[in-house]
Amino acid sequence: ANSDLQAYAVGPWTPCSCYQQCMRGLRTRVVSCTAQRCREPKPAELEVxxxxxxxxxxxxxxxxxxxxxxxxxxxxxxxxFVCYLRATHGTEDDYIQLRIGQRISGFFNRMLPRLLKLLVLLQLFQVLWLFNDTWLSIYQFELGLQSASAMKDCWACLELRQGSLVALSLLLFQILMVACVKVQARKPDWLYAPKRVSGGFVV
Structure with missing residues (x-):
């Protein structure tokens, strides 16, 4: 009978082997049978x-x-840059009948301000979140806020704190440059956009 057979000899588990901390890995152990047959089932030699x-x-x-x-x-x-390069090398005759590529580039340029605003908002959100995790979470953890306990060790990484400061500085510089350009830039005289009112246009 299976119960009368000798049990497998089981060795200790090896340390967990992982590519990175906090990730899943594997550990092994030696399982051997010193007789002709041993009691089934055989213990696992590999474990997550x-x-x-x-x-x-x-x-x-x-x-x-x-x-x-x-x-x-x-x-x-x-x-x-590519759209601007194509536009500067074209003539007025090239824009009488627009090709598909010109229509696509025109649509892209029309949607560009909204897309850039969305990217800047996403960038602002991510930078502020990163700054909070690297600089403010340690103080929030000391105050007993449970929401900050998962990020309390970010303060210990000097490179991460420096990176968050660089990212925040770049974002502030980007916003400052956009504000300066918006104030200083003057719309060209030839760029005319009539205002629509009820009943027609106002020149």
Whole structure:
């Protein structure tokens, strides 16, 4: 009978092996049978585990979103440059009958202000959230706020705190430059946009 057979000899588990702390990993142990047959079922030799010593600082997603926003802004700047380059090399005859590419670029330029405002708002939200996690969460944790306890170790990372300051400084500089350009920029005389009123247009 199976109950009369000798049990497997089971060794201790090895330390959990992970690629990164707080991630799932594996640990193993030696399971051997010193007789011809041993009692079934055979104990597991492999087991899923989680590496300990996790730092209470989870900002990877916010950093990835922030990097994505910067990448989107760079892509938009490149597309604007391409559209401007095409427009400067064209003549008036080229715009009598618009091609598909010109229509697409025109639609893109028309939606550009709204898209940039959305990206700046997302960037502002992410930067302020990151700044809160790296600079303010330690004080919130000391005050007993439970919502800040998950980020109390972000303060210990000097590079992360410096990065949040750089991101906040870049955002403030960007907003300041936009405000200065908006105040100083003058609409060209040839760029005429009539105001619509009831019954027609006002020149």
């Amino acid at each position: 585990c989680v590496c300990a010593h996790c730092a209470a600082c989870e900002v990877n997603m916010r950093l990835m979103l922030l990097a994505g926003i910067y990448l989107a802004q760079a892509l938009i700047a490149f597309l604007v």
